[in-house]
Amino acid sequence: xxxxxxxGGGLVQAGGSLRLSCAASGRTFSSYAxxxxxxxxxxxxxxVAAISWGGGSTVYADSVKGRFTISRDNAKNTVYLQxxxxxxxxxxxxxxxxxxxxxATMTWDDYNYWGQGTQVTVSS
Numbered sequence: 634x635x636x637x638x639x640x641g642g643g644l645v646q647a648g649g650s651l652r653l654s655c656a657a658s659g660r661t662f663s664s665y666a667x668x669x670x671x672x673x674x675x676x677x678x679x680x681v682a683a684i685s686w687g688g689g690s691t692v693y694a695d696s697v698k699g700r701f702t703i704s705r706d707n708a709k710n711t712v713y714l715q716x717x718x719x720x721x722x723x724x725x726x727x728x729x730x731x732x733x734x735x736x737a738t739m740t741w742d743d744y745n746y747w748g749q750g751t752q753v754t755v756s757s
Contacts, residue, residue: 635659635746637729642751653714655729662710666737669714671725683737719755726750
C-alpha cells in the first residue's frame with residue numbers, strides 16, 4: 634500500500650509558476666513509476682506528466698510540454714511538478730498517482746494509488 638499526499642496548489646496569475654509536491658509513504662517509493670493527472674470541472678481526468686522509477690525517463694502531455702517539469706527525489710519519497718508559464722486552461726485539481734512498475738505511462742488505468750488532489754487556479 635502507498636499513501637500519497639499532494640501539496641503546493643493555489644491561486645496564481647497567468648504566466649506565473651507553482652511547484653506541486655507529492656509525498657509518498659508506505660512501500661518502497663523507488664519501486665513505483667509516478668504520474669501527475671488533472672481534472673477540470675466538467676471534464677475528464679487527463680494525463681499531465683509521468684516519470685519512471687529511477688527518474689531517467691519522463692513523458693509529458695503535449696499541452697504542458699516545455700512548460701512543466703516532473704522530477705523525483707527517491708531519498709525523500711517525493712515527486713514534484715514544476716509548472717511555469719501557467720495558463721488559465723491549466724486550472725484543475727491535480728492528482729499524484731503511483732503505479733507498480735518501472736515504466737512511466739500516460740494511462741490513468743495503469744496507476745494503482747492516488748492522492749486526494751490539490752487545486753490549481755490560474756487567473757487571467
